[in-house]
Amino acid sequence: MRPAGGSALLDVEIEQKTFVTAAGERLEVLRDIGFVLGRGEVAVFVGPSGCGKTTMLRIIAGLDRDYRGRIVRPPGARVGMVFEEPRLLPWRSVEDNVRLAAPGADEARLAALFAILELTQHRTHYPGELSLGLARRVALARAFAIDPDVLILDEPLVSLDDALAVHLRDELMALVDSRPVTTLLVTHDVNDAVRLGDRIFLMSPRPAHVVAEMPIATPRTARSESEIAAIKTEIARRTNGNRTAATRDAS
């Protein structure tokens, strides 16, 4: 689904990405990944662990320039990222961590953000004093504080207990809906994918490529439980189908 007025914001075309292992072996990680995201679209990438999703995000974020292909985004586009680990500065308070990334954010905006993420009473704490769940929220606050044009989320809910993950997912949904931000979310959790995404990309095992793209027409907030269940079944069918196909190819 392309939201109204959704001009292309992010054009990704990765032909190939290879790593050279310590043993000198060439390892192909990504192959022929291409998609275009419009403003405000939320793309979710689901795939087996270790398939190269993080590598793809790093390329899109501009952290890895050693690949064949191209990434096009409007000049000056602000990128916010939540890494798999929170990556906070342990020697700066929660508030200073956010302010360092977003020096332009005004107090009202920060206060609102901290309120949504329930961080208000932790502003002056140091990351070492926070639980993992809280640290992840600070990482989210930091990414949203810069008012990003592109938001990159690498498994932001992983290794949290279920209740907390659900809670944080709702907060994430509220933030993504509060303003149009083109979002890339990597997850292995189909549930997160179906509830958060506008388009779901199913990734293959290494070398990773997109095996299927599933647009979801119903807006995030309006999805019924039965619809969500139906999409999940569809994803399960496609990923299993792919796995048998892959086995057949290999033999």
Next chain:
Amino acid sequence: MMLRLLSLAVFLFTWWAASLMAGEQMLPAPATVLGAIVVEARSGALFFNLGVTLARVALSFALAMTLGAAIGYLMGRVRTADRLGDPWLILLLNLPALVVIVLAYIWAGLTEVAAIAAIAINKLPNAVVTVREGARVLDARLDEMASVFAIPRWRAFRHVVLPQLAPYIAAAARSGLSLVWKIVLVAELLGRPNGVGFEIGTAFQLFDITHILAYALAFAAVVLAIETFLVQPFERHASRWRQRAA
């Protein structure tokens, strides 16, 4: 604080007991040395010599730390710089202080510049090695964070890199201060007309143990004060974010 005072009292008592056994000639009692310190202080010589030595320590220490930290950071970050600088570093590390000082005096004359440069060169490799270690273990994941969020270079250095280097810089500063003040005395003994080292050299020729101890202790007190009122508060401030351990 109480423990520190207690440990000081034990030191003074041991000294006093040792001087009773060895005799005033070999080891003057604490009171005798204190008397000598007071006499020197009254004449103004003590403060003049302490001040001169301290100024040399401060100058050469600042020079060595600034240069050493910059070179160490570069060598820790840039592989080529490390390869190029390493042989020099090993040479400097193993060059005896005396050789550097004597050569400096021969080449640059018995001047203040020669003395300060020689002392700084002695301390420099030590600072380089320590800060290089720190720069080598900088967290690449935090660099990536700074890069994604487009944090300007200087701000990233100040908030992301420097706090990681702080413990290494503090370690270099602490070991450096003690090293510099030991070497300063040698440089003064060999080629300066004033300072604690010069006074001790003169006292040595006269075999005046009281005078030697008076100057040595007065300077040790100054160093202790610097450690307590400057180095330690800085370390406490720099590590305030750590969970209170150790």
